[in-house]
Amino acid sequence: MNISELIHDFVLALVELGILLGSLGAVLLVNTVNSAFSLGLVFTCISLLYFVLNADFVAAAQLLVYVGAINVLTVFAVMITDEPAGSETTARGIGYIITAGTCTILFSILSFVIHNTKWSDLSLIPQSGISTSGTLGSNVQQLGYKLLGEFVIPFELLSILLLAALVGAINLARNEDAFIVNKKSAASAPYKNSTFF
Amino acid sequence: MNDINLFLAKLTYTSAKLTILPEIILILGLVAVVVIDLLSKGKNTFLLYKISMVTLLASAVILLWQWGFFTAYERSHARDFGNIFRFFLLICSLLSISSSVDYILCSKMSLAEFLLFKLAAGLGGMVLSCANDLVTIYVSLEFLALSSCFLSGYTKRDMRSNEATMKFLLMSGASSSLLLYGFSLLYGLSGGQLQLDKIVDGIIFNRYGSIIYLSAAFTTAGTAFKLSLFPFHQWTPDVYEGSPTPVVAFFSVTSKVAALALFTRLFGLIFPYFSNEWHVAVGLLATFSMILGNLIAVTQRSVKRMLAFSSISQIGYIMIGVLSADSGNGYASMITYTFIYILMNLGTFACITLFGLRTGTDNIRDYAGLYMKDPVLTFSLVLCLLSLGGMPPLSGFFGKLYLFWHGWKAGLYSLVLVALVTSVISIYYYLKIIKLMFTGKSGRSDTPLNSRQNSLVSLSISISKNSLEIAMIICALASTLSGIFIDPIIEITRNTFF
Amino acid sequence: MFLSHQYDSFWIFLLVCISIPLLAFSITRFAAPPREGPEKSTSYESGIEPKGDTWIRFQIRYYMFALVFTVFDVETVFLYPWATSFEELGLFAFVEVIVFIFILIVGLVYAWRKGALEWC
Numbered sequence: 001m002n003i004s005e006l007i008h009d010f011v012l013a014l015v016e017l018g019i020l021l022g023s024l025g026a027v028l029l030v031n032t033v034n035s036a037f038s039l040g041l042v043f044t045c046i047s048l049l050y051f052v053l054n055a056d057f058v059a060a061a062q063l064l065v066y067v068g069a070i071n072v073l074t075v076f077a078v079m080i081t082d083e084p085a086g087s088e089t090t091a092r093g094i095g096y097i098i099t100a101g102t103c104t105i106l107f108s109i110l111s112f113v114i115h116n117t118k119w120s121d122l123s124l125i126p127q128s129g130i131s132t133s134g135t136l137g138s139n140v141q142q143l144g145y146k147l148l149g150e151f152v153i154p155f156e157l158l159s160i161l162l163l164a165a166l167v168g169a170i171n172l173a174r175n176e177d178a179f180i181v182n183k184k185s186a187a188s189a190p191y192k193n194s195t196f197f
Numbered sequence: 198m199n200d201i202n203l204f205l206a207k208l209t210y211t212s213a214k215l216t217i218l219p220e221i222i223l224i225l226g227l228v229a230v231v232v233i234d235l236l237s238k239g240k241n242t243f244l245l246y247k248i249s250m251v252t253l254l255a256s257a258v259i260l261l262w263q264w265g266f267f268t269a270y271e272r273s274h275a276r277d278f279g280n281i282f283r284f285f286l287l288i289c290s291l292l293s294i295s296s297s298v299d300y301i302l303c304s305k306m307s308l309a310e311f312l313l314f315k316l317a318a319g320l321g322g323m324v325l326s327c328a329n330d331l332v333t334i335y336v337s338l339e340f341l342a343l344s345s346c347f348l349s350g351y352t353k354r355d356m357r358s359n360e361a362t363m364k365f366l367l368m369s370g371a372s373s374s375l376l377l378y379g380f381s382l383l384y385g386l387s388g389g390q391l392q393l394d395k396i397v398d399g400i401i402f403n404r405y406g407s408i409i410y411l412s413a414a415f416t417t418a419g420t421a422f423k424l425s426l427f428p429f430h431q432w433t434p435d436v437y438e439g440s441p442t443p444v445v446a447f448f449s450v451t452s453k454v455a456a457l458a459l460f461t462r463l464f465g466l467i468f469p470y471f472s473n474e475w476h477v478a479v480g481l482l483a484t485f486s487m488i489l490g491n492l493i494a495v496t497q498r499s500v501k502r503m504l505a506f507s508s509i510s511q512i513g514y515i516m517i518g519v520l521s522a523d524s525g526n527g528y529a530s531m532i533t534y535t536f537i538y539i540l541m542n543l544g545t546f547a548c549i550t551l552f553g554l555r556t557g558t559d560n561i562r563d564y565a566g567l568y569m570k571d572p573v574l575t576f577s578l579v580l581c582l583l584s585l586g587g588m589p590p591l592s593g594f595f596g597k598l599y600l601f602w603h604g605w606k607a608g609l610y611s612l613v614l615v616a617l618v619t620s621v622i623s624i625y626y627y628l629k630i631i632k633l634m635f636t637g638k639s640g641r642s643d644t645p646l647n648s649r650q651n652s653l654v655s656l657s658i659s660i661s662k663n664s665l666e667i668a669m670i671i672c673a674l675a676s677t678l679s680g681i682f683i684d685p686i687i688e689i690t691r692n693t694f695f
Numbered sequence: 696m697f698l699s700h701q702y703d704s705f706w707i708f709l710l711v712c713i714s715i716p717l718l719a720f721s722i723t724r725f726a727a728p729p730r731e732g733p734e735k736s737t738s739y740e741s742g743i744e745p746k747g748d749t750w751i752r753f754q755i756r757y758y759m760f761a762l763v764f765t766v767f768d769v770e771t772v773f774l775y776p777w778a779t780s781f782e783e784l785g786l787f788a789f790v791e792v793i794v795f796i797f798i799l800i801v802g803l804v805y806a807w808r809k810g811a812l813e814w815c
Binding site for chain 1: 702703705706707709710752753754755757758759761762763764765766768769770771772773775776777778779780783784787788791792794795796798799801802805806809810811
């Protein structure tokens with residue numbers, strides 16, 4: 001075992017430990033701010049995991065979108081909430097046991113099946129021009145070819161999806177009262193006071 | 198002159214060749230709705246409504262024309278299947294938009310975003326039902342889920358609506374992740390293929406048996422969430438109760454029809470090698486959904502909750518059609534019943550929307566004595582409900598008959614027996630409402646009709662009020678009479694086996 | 696295993712980076728004398744006496760900006776592969792991307808007109 005492999009294994013273990021601890025923290029921590037930052041740790045570690053697995057563009061995208069945008073959004077969402085009203089202990093009823101049992105069974109089945117499958121026998125179908133060395137440029141360029149050639153319909157659909165998400169989020173988050181007040185002052189309709197209830 | 202003719206012919210051929218032209222038209226209409234709303238500062242609501250209707254109609258016409266154009270040359274079963282479902286989704290969007298404009302105007306919410314989300318959801322469903330690779334399937338599924346989620350939270354002042362959105366968002370996220378896990382296994386096992394037909398070629402089935410089972414299980418769970426089959430149905434009643442009524446009408450048909458298309462395609466194309474196993478699993482799910490859906494529906498007090506459970510059971514019936522497919526008839530019974538289900542369900546929800554708009558409640562006991570107040574509404578509701586229950590002269594009966602006969606022929610005896618017994622139960626609770634409407638003492642006769650109307654929007658209401666009633670009457674008539682025209686429908690849907 | 700050795704220096708760098716703050720914190724714990732007091736546990740506000748609770752509700756504007764930012768962040772990620780192979784992909788891809796951007800510009804205009812980009 002040479003030194004570089006050792007580093008690799010060590011980094012992999014560290015990253016996965018980060019994911020595990022971070023996700024546990026995101027679920028179990030009482031203070032929501034701590035949970036949000038713990039979620040940030042998970043996202044960062046997942047991005048590093050992509051680096052370990054040699055998927056650099058996905059890693060960069062993960063860092064950019066999840067850590068840079070979505071986690072900030074989560075933290076802001078926590079910031080606009082009220083202070084949590086004390087930590088009441090959650091009741092662990094029959095549903096808790098059922099869920100825990102289901103998750104355990106699912107996990108054991110998954111790990112058993114994944115462990116017993118001979119993944120190395122899979123014949124990767126050689127796709128045109130994908131080089132296994134995979135430098136950053138060629139990898140991303142392959143993605144570009146695929147995205148704008150074969151998958152152009154989902155690509156364009158994504159822009160509409162983003163549009164719908166933007167419109168929907170603004171529609172949900174915008175202050176409707178201010179809008180109504182503006183309209184009221186513009187139309188000078190005095191009898192519409194009952195809209196605010 | 199010759200040149201122009203040649204050019205026209207060329208244009209015709211290209212536009213017929215471009216199979217996503219109906220979707221492109223929808224995208225254009227969707228962008229136009231946003232742009233016009235921005236330009237007119239939210240005043241020109243009627244124009245927006247007209248634009249979306251015209252877009253949907255044009256899209257439907259082009260779809261039909263392309264379909265006819267292609268059937269003349271070549272026949273592809275998969276394309277037929279996709280086209281039928283795209284057409285269904287267009288009908289759903291058309292009818293549900295025309296029946297919901299009124300509600301939106303009355304509750305003084307902006308129409309543009311509502312139309313945008315409805316068009317977007319319809320678009321997502323259409324792409325989903327003809328998608329052929331995993332990327333498109335996932336993107337369009339998210340599209341549909343996100344738009345439905347925004348729609349369900351459209352009345353954001355209502356706490357129940359907020360709760361419904363939250364539940365729907367979490368549930369659709371969870372189900373998408375399950376589905377994605379199944380997809381990732383498929384992708385890995387086929388050696389990096391994304392096209393559905395290539396995945397089948399790429400997978401060595403007898404070598405990786407156990408992990409393919411796992412992938413199929415995850416895919417089933419993911420799609421069963423969308424279809425709200427039995428163990429994954431818990432979100433349905435809450436979301437249905439909380440969301441605004443026309444939205445419920447929309448996603449009780451649209452997301453179900455799209456998810457049905459997805460389910461059928463995925464399982465018909467990818468997993469035909471071990472069809473016995475998943476047939477048993479899906480049969481069990483369908484049985485439980487029929488039994489539980491109908492039994493719980495009896496006890497409900499709110500009409501929306503009752504219809505939620507009834508829709509769970511209806512999905513169970515439709516699953517019989519999926520399971521009983523064979524190369525002779527294809528998915529004919531499933532598609533026919535789906536078509537009738539769309540009409541019946543939209544009709545029922547249109548009636549409930551109208552009732553809720555006038556009285557502001559959706560409790561079952563408030564329907565007492567409705568016959569005295571509004572006979573037209575009562576008759577449409579009666580027709581739709583009876584059709585849902587499967588009373589003999591109405592089209593729901595013919596649809597169910599065809600479905601059950603088909604299932605019986607395919608050897609699904611226990612499933613058909615359960616379906617028969619549970620339909621009888623369903624007739625009981627439908628009849629309960631009908632009896633209440635005709636004989637019940639109207640306890641709240643002093644409830645002012647048109648109480649939620651406002652003089653400010655009454656002009657646009659008087660235009661769109663008609664559209665709600667027209668949609669309601671169309672649905673009621675269609676769900677009554679389409680049983681007579683069931684033969685041509687079956688004939689069209691016969692060639693749909695992959 | 697798909698081991699890639701091109702990032703070895705990056706990993707070493709990362710490990711060193713992570714270890715520096717950890718070391719700094721642990722050294723102070725060992726070296727500094729433990730002196731507890733009520734002043735120590737108050738939050739530091741530039742020497743001024745802290746007032747009120749630390750948990751206050753922020754304006755929703757922050758959220759709106761983060762929201763718009765997220766959408767355009769995702770857009771950037773999708774444009775990056777196109778930009779790296781701009782020359783090879785040609786005109787058709789350019790038109791596709793123009794359509795992509797146009798639809799998102801409609802979204803931006805929507806956000807602008809509905810007042811999501813205004814601070815007050």
